Amino acid sequence: MAKALSGEKISRATDILSEDNVTLRKPTYDEWETYLSFEDFVNLHGVRLIAHEETVEHEKFIGTLDQLWVLTKSCGLDKRYCKCAEFLNTPILNDVKTGKGIYPNYRAQVAALAYADLSHLKLKDHVRNTMILHLNGTDRGWSVKFYGPEETAKAYDR
Numbered sequence: 001m002a003k004a005l006s007g008e009k010i011s012r013a014t015d016i017l018s019e020d021n022v023t024l025r026k027p028t029y030d031e032w033e034t035y036l037s038f039e040d041f042v043n044l045h046g047v048r049l050i051a052h053e054e055t056v057e058h059e060k061f062i063g064t065l066d067q068l069w070v071l072t073k074s075c076g077l078d079k080r081y082c083k084c085a086e087f088l089n090t091p092i093l094n095d096v097k098t099g100k101g102i103y104p105n106y107r108a109q110v111a112a113l114a115y116a117d118l119s120h121l122k123l124k125d126h127v128r129n130t131m132i133l134h135l136n137g138t139d140r141g142w143s144v145k146f147y148g149p150e151e152t153a154k155a156y157d158r
Contacts, residue, residue, distance in 0.1 A: 001096065002052060004035065004042050005047065005049045033141070036141065037141030038133075040140070040141055040142065041144070044073070044075040045074075046071065046072035047069050047072070048070045048072055049067065050068040050091060052067050054068070054121070057117055058116035061112055061116065065093055065095070068091055068092070068093050068094070068121065068127060070089060070091055070092065071084050071087060071092065081140075081143070083146045086148070087146050091125075091129065093110055093113055093131070095132055096135060098134075099134075102132050102143065106132050107147055107151070108155045108158055110130035113130075114126075114127050114128060114156070128148075128149035129146070129147065129148060130146075131145060131146045131147065132144065132145045
């Protein structure tokens with residue numbers, strides 16, 4: 001995913017890190033399909049990366065945010081499928097999921113990350129917009145759920 005965010009072009013023959021984070025290997029077919037879905041989302045939305053794979057702390061919670069980014073373009077899909085137009089040009093904390101769906105507890109997870117100490121990123125304001133990017137087997141390859149400041153606060157307070 002980091003390569004898609006850096007703009008580096010890769011192919012199915014490009015080596016990726018193995019689970020041991022030391023050795024290199026070729027991606028599986030499913031991993032390649034997931035990468036292409038992620039790349040599609042990034043390109044459609046004109047993603048501008050702020051942070052990637054950052055470890056953050058909040059009170060007794062330590063976690064890793066997948067991405068903190070800004071969407072600079074609307075993908076043009078009907079808002080039943082993607083509400084990106086409501087979240088343009090503002091920092092959004094994203095978590096990528098590759099399982100079977102977007103579950104309610106994921107909202108609390110991204111809310112906790114949004115309320116973590118992000119001061120080292122030197123942002124103007126607190127990040128209160130969050131999202132879950134689900135990379136899946138749909139025709140489009142991805143689905144997304146956005147949460148505004150009120151929804152993020154409600155999930156955090158649970």
